[in-house]
Amino acid sequence: MNSYIDILFWIRQKKWLLITLVYGMFMHHFVMPPPDLNPAAFDALIIISMALILIVTEPLPLPAIAMFMLFMQVVLGIDTANNVASSFMNDAVFFIMGSLMLAVAIVSQGLDKRLALGIITLTGHKTWRIVAGFTAISAILASFIGEHTVAAMMMPVGLTLVRYAHKDPRKVAGLTAALLFSIAYGATIGSIGTPSGGGRNVIMMNYWAEFGAGSVTYLEWIKYVYPMVLFQIPFTVFILLWTFKPEQSNLDSAVRKLVVDVARAGKIKGREWLAIILFILVFLGWVFLSEDFGLGIIALLGVFLYLSFGLVEWQELNRKTNWGVILLFGAAISIGIQMNQTGAAEWIAHVIITNLGKVIDSPAILQGSVSVLLTGVMSNILSSSATVAVVGPIVLDLGGDQILIGFATAIASAFGYFTAVAAPACTIIYSSGLVKSKDFLRAGWKMGVLSLVSLLGLSLLWWPLL
Amino acid sequence: MVATIMTKKKVPFDPKSLKFLTAVSSAEYSKPTLKMGALIASVFDASHGVVYVGERASEFHGSSVNLTRQNLDNWNIIHPGLEVLEWALKELKTLSPENEELAKIQFNPDHVYEEDGRVRVILPDDKGCRIELVLREGELVDQLRKEIQLEGYDLAIIGGSQNKRHLAHSILQYLPSSIFVLQKFNPRKKYKLLLLVDDSMATIKSIEWGALIAEKLGWPVRTLTVSKTKRFGAGYQGAADKAKAYFDSRGIEVEQFFLTGDPVRTFVEFAGDNHFVIMGASTLNPVKQFLFGSKPIKTLEQTDVPILIVR
Numbered sequence: 001m002n003s004y005i006d007i008l009f010w011i012r013q014k015k016w017l018l019i020t021l022v023y024g025m026f027m028h029h030f031v032m033p034p035p036d037l038n039p040a041a042f043d044a045l046i047i048i049s050m051a052l053i054l055i056v057t058e059p060l061p062l063p064a065i066a067m068f069m070l071f072m073q074v075v076l077g078i079d080t081a082n083n084v085a086s087s088f089m090n091d092a093v094f095f096i097m098g099s100l101m102l103a104v105a106i107v108s109q110g111l112d113k114r115l116a117l118g119i120i121t122l123t124g125h126k127t128w129r130i131v132a133g134f135t136a137i138s139a140i141l142a143s144f145i146g147e148h149t150v151a152a153m154m155m156p157v158g159l160t161l162v163r164y165a166h167k168d169p170r171k172v173a174g175l176t177a178a179l180l181f182s183i184a185y186g187a188t189i190g191s192i193g194t195p196s197g198g199g200r201n202v203i204m205m206n207y208w209a210e211f212g213a214g215s216v217t218y219l220e221w222i223k224y225v226y227p228m229v230l231f232q233i234p235f236t237v238f239i240l241l242w243t244f245k246p247e248q249s250n251l252d253s254a255v256r257k258l259v260v261d262v263a264r265a266g267k268i269k270g271r272e273w274l275a276i277i278l279f280i281l282v283f284l285g286w287v288f289l290s291e292d293f294g295l296g297i298i299a300l301l302g303v304f305l306y307l308s309f310g311l312v313e314w315q316e317l318n319r320k321t322n323w324g325v326i327l328l329f330g331a332a333i334s335i336g337i338q339m340n341q342t343g344a345a346e347w348i349a350h351v352i353i354t355n356l357g358k359v360i361d362s363p364a365i366l367q368g369s370v371s372v373l374l375t376g377v378m379s380n381i382l383s384s385s386a387t388v389a390v391v392g393p394i395v396l397d398l399g400g401d402q403i404l405i406g407f408a409t410a411i412a413s414a415f416g417y418f419t420a421v422a423a424p425a426c427t428i429i430y431s432s433g434l435v436k437s438k439d440f441l442r443a444g445w446k447m448g449v450l451s452l453v454s455l456l457g458l459s460l461l462w463w464p465l466l
Numbered sequence: 467m468v469a470t471i472m473t474k475k476k477v478p479f480d481p482k483s484l485k486f487l488t489a490v491s492s493a494e495y496s497k498p499t500l501k502m503g504a505l506i507a508s509v510f511d512a513s514h515g516v517v518y519v520g521e522r523a524s525e526f527h528g529s530s531v532n533l534t535r536q537n538l539d540n541w542n543i544i545h546p547g548l549e550v551l552e553w554a555l556k557e558l559k560t561l562s563p564e565n566e567e568l569a570k571i572q573f574n575p576d577h578v579y580e581e582d583g584r585v586r587v588i589l590p591d592d593k594g595c596r597i598e599l600v601l602r603e604g605e606l607v608d609q610l611r612k613e614i615q616l617e618g619y620d621l622a623i624i625g626g627s628q629n630k631r632h633l634a635h636s637i638l639q640y641l642p643s644s645i646f647v648l649q650k651f652n653p654r655k656k657y658k659l660l661l662l663v664d665d666s667m668a669t670i671k672s673i674e675w676g677a678l679i680a681e682k683l684g685w686p687v688r689t690l691t692v693s694k695t696k697r698f699g700a701g702y703q704g705a706a707d708k709a710k711a712y713f714d715s716r717g718i719e720v721e722q723f724f725l726t727g728d729p730v731r732t733f734v735e736f737a738g739d740n741h742f743v744i745m746g747a748s749t750l751n752p753v754k755q756f757l758f759g760s761k762p763i764k765t766l767e768q769t770d771v772p773i774l775i776v777r
Contacts, residue, residue: 156538
């Protein structure tokens with residue numbers, strides 16, 4: 001009797017796995033590929049659609065989905081085992097691995113207390129200035145060290161202020177939301193600013209190289225995209241204050257308590273200076289050496305330095321790094337490359353252009369709007385980096401300038417304002433239990449409009465000047 | 467059959483060995499559930515676990531969330547969800563002011579033990595209190611099932627849910643313990659205990675549990691036996707008679723009702739909004755229950771009163 005229940009429970013928990021497998025088998029055995037699509041490309045599309053269902057519904061751990069994507073390429077005869085293995089590991093995966101480990105190394109230094117003091121010194125006690133300071137600092141830092149690192153460091157600062165402002169954060173829900181969203185949205189808008197702001201940027205750079213679209217240096221990326229980061233900061237502050245209306249206009253007492261707390265840490269120590277200097281070296285490496293060495297290799301070099309100087313223990317890095325995500329991105333990029341090589345990406349792009357071309361005359365508008373809307377919508381369902389890994393090959397085949405389309409896609413992948421799943425910073429503030437899903441919608445649609453307008457302005461007014 | 471077992475073993479289980487689990491969601495919504503959980507645990511003198519099942523972060527960003535939480539520890543900001551358990555402990559102390567051992571227990575968010583995807587609060591000086599506080603993250607039924615299997619709980623006490631149909635089917639089908647669902651439970655209301663009696667084995671235990679509750683809470687007891695036809699078979703009639711005999715032997719007054727019609731509809735109509743329903747779990751094959759439901763599942767889906775389903 002119990003074994004029946006165990007089986008039924010397994011079916012309940014794994015129903016999406018079963019549905020996905022049935023869907024995959026049906027598509028592979030009973031559906032003929034369209035005449036203009038070769039069987040390998042059709043199979044690549046089946047694998048990627050199955051993987052998308054599994055990623056969204058989560059019946060399996062991420063590493064299992066990664067393995068599924070890899071072995072299915074070989075099982076369905078899309079490519080050989082060695083070719084799949086070589087497409088699995090590249091500089092973008094190195095970068096994701098390195099940046100996740102750097103995040104652990106940086107967060108464990110306790111620099112967040114220095115950061116808190118710095119922000120408060122800059123902003124003073126007024127709530128709107130603190131929200132502005134949180135947004136600006138989160139955006140600027142996230143553009144260099146990644147949004148997940150910034151959110152992990154800023155969350156304690158934000159929560160401590162909230163708790164000092166009121167014993168029960170739910171009684172100051174507006175203030176709580178304004179401060180936490182200033183961290184999340186600040187980090188998200190900042191993450192587009194440089195290649196090291198997020199793994200998705202590096203994935204796009206990897207696709208540019210793979211598609212023969214040319215290369216973009218660290219500084220060129222900043223030149224193209226950073227104006228949008230700076231433009232969005234003040235408007236984000238305005239949107240947050242307008243949407244959440246903090247209950248207290250002055251956080252005098254909370255700030256004083258926070259300063260006392262932070263002051264206990266004493267003067268900045270040699271170890272902390274070393275951690276900062278090492279990161280600056282990594283940053284300089286990204287700026288000046290990434291063309292020759294690759295962003296990923298420099299990130300790994302940074303991790304090597306942190307380990308060598310004893311600033312972080314390997315056991316800690318090993319325990320806190322999400323190896324599943326690294327495997328998944330490796331596999332997603334691998335299948336992305338197959339989409340390009342088999343012609344699957346080109347076929348989807350052709351279908352989109354043929355069908356939407358009847359509605360939209362201008363190819364440039366068509367390419368831009370498809371890449372931005374497709375990426376923006378998928379980011380809110382999937383996750384920003386996974387979206388670029390999946391959508392990247394398709395949008396680069398839409399035609400037009402692949403570099404500009406790639407920039408638009410990477411930027412739009414940061415439009416994950418509407419849900420808690422899209423961006424790591426949003427998931428982090430949601431995990432506090434103090435903001436609700438509907439808060440993401442309340443502020444998210446305004447941020448979506450702001451970002452769309454900003455991207456439009458950037459592409460029409462700024463990029464033509466470069 | 468019922469008579470034989472009851473006369474041979476007046477109390478065929480040792481209440482002190484029972485373990486009850488109350489699932490709480492927040493201080494705002496779970497007060498009645500926790501209160502009833504504590505009351506029922508005291509009725510049975512059972513050990514009492516309290517579990518909070520929170521949302522689990524998407525696996526994509528799980529490590530970033532964990533990194534943040536570890537950093538929050540350095541700022542003495544406790545893991546979200548632990549504050550619900552802190553509230554639960556405070557509430558349990560208020561509910562049992564006579565319990566001196568419980569009063570001594572202090573909640574310390576640093577004293578937690580993480581294992582198997584759960585966080586257990588280590589309670590000092592907990593000898594004799596038999597309280598367990600656990601935090602889990604993930605899907606409710608999955609996490610409750612894991613907790614019940616791990617600790618061997620006999621009863622799970624759960625608040626009502628908006629998504630009632632889905633909840634009813636899943637919890638009754640998959641949780642391996644007796645289930646008590648507190649739908650629209652009002653702690654100030656005086657309920658009548660309604661025992662649904664038929665000839666199944668599960669009825670025996672539900673009568674024993676019902677008697678203990680009735681004795682402790684002083685609620686009037688009614689038994690209801692429903693037959694689909696106008697004729698009540700020997701099994702049904704015998705079960706009802708033995709149930710009455712059992713209550714009589716314990717000095718509990720009982721009113722008996724025999725109705726005909728569709729069992730579930732009759733249960734639901736009779737229960738109205740002022741009964742506390744106790745019924746035995748279904749003995750149907752799990753596959754049949756999965757496909758067609760069962761009397762307890764359908765009753766839970768259709769009624770709005772607190773219902774205890776004894777397994």
